[in-house]
Amino acid sequence: xxxxxxxxxxxVNDNMGNHLRLLAGNEEEEEEEDDMETEDxxxxxxxxxxxxxxxxxxxxxxxxxxxxMEEFHGRTVHDDDSCQTxxxxxxxxxMLVPGQTLPLQLFRPQEVSMMRSIIQKDRTFAVLxxxxxxxxxxxxxxxxxxxxYREEQEYGIETVKVKAVGRQRFKVHEIRTQAxxxxxxxxxxxxxRILPDPLSAVQLRPLSRLHVSPSSKLRAQGCKKAQRWLNxxxxxxxxxxxxxxPWVYSLYDSDSxxxxxxxxxxxxxxxxxxxSLPTNAVDFSYRVAACLPIxxxxxxxxLKIGSAIQRLRCELDIMDRCTSLCCKxxxxxxxxxxxxxFSLSLYGPMAAYVNPHGYVHETLxxxxxxxxxxxxxxxxxxxxxxxxxxxxxxxxxxxxxMGWKFTATKKDLSPPRxxxxxxSAMLPRIPQGEGEDNRGGSRLxxx
Numbered sequence: 259x260x261x262x263x264x265x266x267x268x269x270v271n272d273n274m275g276n277h278l279r280l281l282a283g284n285e286e287e288e289e290e291e292d293d294m295e296t297e298d299x300x301x302x303x304x305x306x307x308x309x310x311x312x313x314x315x316x317x318x319x320x321x322x323x324x325x326x327m328e329e330f331h332g333r334t335v336h337d338d339d340s341c342q343t344x345x346x347x348x349x350x351x352x353m354l355v356p357g358q359t360l361p362l363q364l365f366r367p368q369e370v371s372m373m374r375s376i377i378q379k380d381r382t383f384a385v386l387x388x389x390x391x392x393x394x395x396x397x398x399x400x401x402x403x404x405x406x407y408r409e410e411q412e413y414g415i416e417t418v419k420v421k422a423v424g425r426q427r428f429k430v431h432e433i434r435t436q437a438x439x440x441x442x443x444x445x446x447x448x449x450x451r452i453l454p455d456p457l458s459a460v461q462l463r464p465l466s467r468l469h470v471s472p473s474s475k476l477r478a479q480g481c482k483k484a485q486r487w488l489n490x491x492x493x494x495x496x497x498x499x500x501x502x503x504p505w506v507y508s509l510y511d512s513d514s515x516x517x518x519x520x521x522x523x524x525x526x527x528x529x530x531x532x533x534s535l536p537t538n539a540v541d542f543s544y545r546v547a548a549c550l551p552i553x554x555x556x557x558x559x560x561l562k563i564g565s566a567i568q569r570l571r572c573e574l575d576i577m578d579r580c581t582s583l584c585c586k587x588x589x590x591x592x593x594x595x596x597x598x599x600f601s602l603s604l605y606g607p608m609a610a611y612v613n614p615h616g617y618v619h620e621t622l623x624x625x626x627x628x629x630x631x632x633x634x635x636x637x638x639x640x641x642x643x644x645x646x647x648x649x650x651x652x653x654x655x656x657x658x659x660m661g662w663k664f665t666a667t668k669k670d671l672s673p674p675r676x677x678x679x680x681x682s683a684m685l686p687r688i689p690q691g692e693g694e695d696n697r698g699g700s701r702l703x704x705x
Contacts, residue, residue, distance in 0.1 A: 311672040317603040327406040338449035344384040346441040354385040354400040358548040362420040456507040512539040515570040527601035539566040549606035586685040587658040598624040611642040620681040627677040
């Protein structure tokens, strides 16, 4: 998304580099038009489209970065618990999750030099996880590996465009600054703890002959529901040998947890296909973590967890209890509800995109948004969703930048309009449960 207003680094951080200045003579008229559009949007967007005609593969390609990027293959995997020295990506406000795509546009000479050096080695750099709590130094982070790269010159300025993907979690031991200003982090790669089946200790192999099976008619039809029923019966039949009922063990079974999460995801996206989701519990839990519209404090909690089962349990807790999203600055102005969330990308309802100034936004797509004012005119320049024009959206109460309203430029494009809300400006509203005090206990979930 383009910036025609200019401004320095502070301006980029304030309005994300996407603010379009209005002509001085028409400011009052334009503001009235923007306010009118905001007031009328509920009537315009009252009904959700039955069919989405937009190609969800377009946002994942990040075509706005250019189509002639050099692609790399292969993967760098560090041994669990090993200590590595990795260059740190500076000036980033993204808390990267393993498996999440990170697009970058880098202009500073130090960053360009660092990327050139990384490309010649293992294409891996460190993204530190800075929390909202105001900690002076990040203690955790994620390695990122470059899979597409391009250098170019614009107006005499060397620019590097990068597509990277999160790989492994790490714990920071030490950070040192080299003579050239590039920081190097000594980190310990955190392992993924694969927990055994909760009933593995009491399962008796000879009892496999006693497994209950559905009728041959259902098997012949290849019914998925019958297959799931069969799997559940096989998995938990040994619960009868323990003091606990089968549902207790299902709370710690990866397949059961994944099915419950998928049910929630289908409520967000009716067109979601299970084939597009990872089948591995670890990768699946990270995919869900990257899609949840939570603040950095909650995401850091998920990043610290070393077990996919516990991570999925916390994600379910968040999805069940989070009712709406508010302005992070106001903390009281409701912007949207979770019922309005939908997917317009193969990544899911939220993905990371980068604007021409290099500022990365994790953008959540929703059908409706409230209490927002529009600023500037619609523009298709550098649009993250090809075929849609974007308009800056600000909080009506405090004026903070909240995201964009996207409007289709073609009549046959569906949805005709939607909102893209930046995660950094949102705060999830999570009601407190019974017995919880006011000291933030409700935000610790099942940790």
